Amino acid sequence: MRLVDEFRAPGAVDALAKRIGRVVTRPWRIMEVCGGQTHAIVRFGIDQMLPPTLSLLHGPGCPVCVTPIERIDRALFIASRAEVVLCSFGDMLRVPGSETDLLGAKGRGADVRVVFSPLDALAIAEREPQRQVVFFAVGFETTAPAIALAAERARQTGIENFSLLVAHVLVPPALEAVLGDPECRVDGFLAAGHVCTIMGLEQYRPIAKKYRVPIVATGFEPTDLLQGILLLVEQLESGRHEVENQYTRAVTAGGNAHAQSMLARVFEVVPRAWRGLGEIPRSGLGLRAEYRSLDADLRFPEGPAAAAEPEVCRAGRVLRGIERPTECPAFGSDCTPAHPLGAPMVSSEGACAAYYRFRSPA
Amino acid sequence: MSISHDTLPMGRVEFGGIVKEVCLAYVPEASVGDFVIVHVGFAIHRIDAEQAERTLADLALLRETPDGAGET
Numbered sequence: 270m271r272l273v274d275e276f277r278a279p280g281a282v283d284a285l286a287k288r289i290g291r292v293v294t295r296p297w298r299i300m301e302v303c304g305g306q307t308h309a310i311v312r313f314g315i316d317q318m319l320p321p322t323l324s325l326l327h328g329p330g331c332p333v334c335v336t337p338i339e340r341i342d343r344a345l346f347i348a349s350r351a352e353v354v355l356c357s358f359g360d361m362l363r364v365p366g367s368e369t370d371l372l373g374a375k376g377r378g379a380d381v382r383v384v385f386s387p388l389d390a391l392a393i394a395e396r397e398p399q400r401q402v403v404f405f406a407v408g409f410e411t412t413a414p415a416i417a418l419a420a421e422r423a424r425q426t427g428i429e430n431f432s433l434l435v436a437h438v439l440v441p442p443a444l445e446a447v448l449g450d451p452e453c454r455v456d457g458f459l460a461a462g463h464v465c466t467i468m469g470l471e472q473y474r475p476i477a478k479k480y481r482v483p484i485v486a487t488g489f490e491p492t493d494l495l496q497g498i499l500l501l502v503e504q505l506e507s508g509r510h511e512v513e514n515q516y517t518r519a520v521t522a523g524g525n526a527h528a529q530s531m532l533a534r535v536f537e538v539v540p541r542a543w544r545g546l547g548e549i550p551r552s553g554l555g556l557r558a559e560y561r562s563l564d565a566d567l568r569f570p571e572g573p574a575a576a577a578e579p580e581v582c583r584a585g586r587v588l589r590g591i592e593r594p595t596e597c598p599a600f601g602s603d604c605t606p607a608h609p610l611g612a613p614m615v616s617s618e619g620a621c622a623a624y625y626r627f628r629s630p631a
Numbered sequence: 632m633s634i635s636h637d638t639l640p641m642g643r644v645e646f647g648g649i650v651k652e653v654c655l656a657y658v659p660e661a662s663v664g665d666f667v668i669v670h671v672g673f674a675i676h677r678i679d680a681e682q683a684e685r686t687l688a689d690l691a692l693l694r695e696t697p698d699g700a701g702e703t
Contacts, residue, residue, distance in 0.1 A: 270647040272666050272683055281690040288693060358671070386672020388639075388654060408671070415673040418656055422639070466668060466676045492690055518683035519668055519676050528657045528675060 272518075276490030277313075285495035286318040292502050296322040298454050299501055300447070300590050302440060303461030304331030304618025305489055311623040313491045315498075323502065326454065326590030327623075329443045330461050332408045333360045333616035334588060335543045340436045341366040342573045344405050347434060347565060348379040354397065356390035357405040359383040363606075363615040367576035387419035394423070394431035403565045406433045411463045413437045413554055414528035417535035420556070420563050432565040435555055438541055440464050441472045442552035446543075448480045452591050457501040459487040459494070462516040467532075469524030473512045481510045488516040535560055544578060544612060545585025582611030587620055594621040601625060644669055 301307055307327045310316055316325045329335055345366045348355035355371070362372040362383065375381040380400075384390050387404050394402035406416045416433065423431045440461060447453055460473060465486040473484045483504035487497030497515040504511060514520050532554070541553025556564050578584070581599055586592040594600050594613065604610040606622055613619035640655040644667060651672075655661055658674045666678040 272678060272680075273647075275683075275687055278690070280694050284690070284694045385651070386654070388672055411670050411675065414657060414675070415654070415671045418639075418654065418673070463668065463670060463675065496686075496690075518679045518686060525657055525675060527659065531657075 273490065276488070276492045278492065281492045282318070282495060285492060285499055289323070289495065289499050289502060290320050292499065292506055293320045293323050294506060296324075297456045297502060297505050298324050298326055298590075299457050299459060299498060300326040300328045300455045301459040301487070301494070302328040302330040302444065303459075303464070303489075304334065304616065304620070305463075306459060306461065306487065306494060307331070307620050308618060308623045309489050309491070310494060311627045313494075315491060315494050318495070319498070323498070325498075327587065327593075327620040328458075328590055329447065329543065329546060329588040330409065330440065330464075331588075331613065331616050331618035331620070332412065332438065333364055334584060334612040334619050335438060335443075335546065336361075336364065336407050336436045336612065337542045337544045338365075338367055338576050338578050339542065340407075340434070341370070342576055343566070344371060344434055345369060345374050346573050347403055347569050348374050348381050350401070350569070352399075352401045353569075354380045354382060354393060354400050354402045355405060356382050356384045356387075356393065356402060358407065360616045360618070361405055361407060363609060364612045365579070365609060365615075367573075387416050388422070391419050391423055391428060391431055394428050395426075398430055400430060401568075402431050403569075404431070404433050405436070407436045409438055409440055409461070409464050410467045410532075411461075413536065414467060414525075414531055417531045420535050420560050421531065423563060424560065429562075432563050432568045433556065434565040435553075436541075437536070437554035438543065439538070439552050439554065440468075441476060442549050443543065443546065444473075444476055444484075445480075446546050446549050446552070447589055448476070448482065450589055450591075452589070455482065455590060457483040457505055457510075458485070459497045459501065460484050460512075462486055462488045462493070462519055465514075465516065465520040465524065467525050467528050470512050470514060470520070470522050477510050477512050483510045483513070485513045486516050486520045488519060543588075545588040579610055584611040584613050584621075587613055594624040595628070597621070642674070644674065 539555035
């Protein structure tokens, strides 16, 4: 595919890996924030091309993985109501709640439907006015503008049987949570390219300055990832800590102003609980007062008691880059994509799923 | 990419052979034939072809100077 294949060219990949090898003189630990990048790194073996002193840590940027069990249980509870159609991205269906997952609920008769876009869920609400259509709104800044537009359309067109179970999270507060952790070992970040496509680069400058960490907005193809790593190690070796942009074809300093203005219209910044990281202040998006009539938490106020995350799952340590998936005793034995104990084994962006898929011994 | 206007600006985007209907509300500058980045059914960016070419030119330069000419 054009504008994809060129960024996978083997010659360029080798040249970048060699250049990184020449630049690195000391051990450095780099965290890629986005789960899409984690999968690309493991799939293409990018980590295995790097000098042994350079380690890649996998970050908290998998939206499915960081959605706490409380949100999953609430989705299950809402889905169990006879009048409800619960719409979700496919990744959420296998994420374990405290007793079952959405696929299990569907098997027992709940009307759970996978959609490609939140607009598809809105179309279902329009077609089936006698049903309550609830969209499970999970995701980072990349996904939230799509949800915001669906909310705005629902309000404008008076579709009253549509609501949102909101679990949106924001990247910069998660970086601060990782950096503020006493066990933090991160020297530099590859920032998630498509989050920066929406939000731009400015939010990262105060973090780079405060924590003295370089941050490079980076794309998803092999040469993007290696070039982002090269820019980071060049900064680290010369003692700089700036915000740079590797992904210039998709990221501008200001980001996407249309998407940002829709986000600001529909959402406000709220505290949010993260799986494995706990509650982080100002780390999520919630519906503004004018859009609260679309809030599924208010429309279906009663719900299950709060449940604890399963103790055996080490998702919290994996999501903070403290442990690798393969260090978990359950990895590949008690926990597999077919029988996951935690979200990172389920999601197409989860670190455990990436290692299981691309690194498991045959 | 081709564009239709119903109530929301929508366009048809081809992903390596598969064609999908995609919302263009966030890339009003997109026109037919552009490359766009799509996430959950929404185009979120029109690829800057000039910047893409510049990145590829940097990579080509790196391949031609494998010893890192210009480095200290």
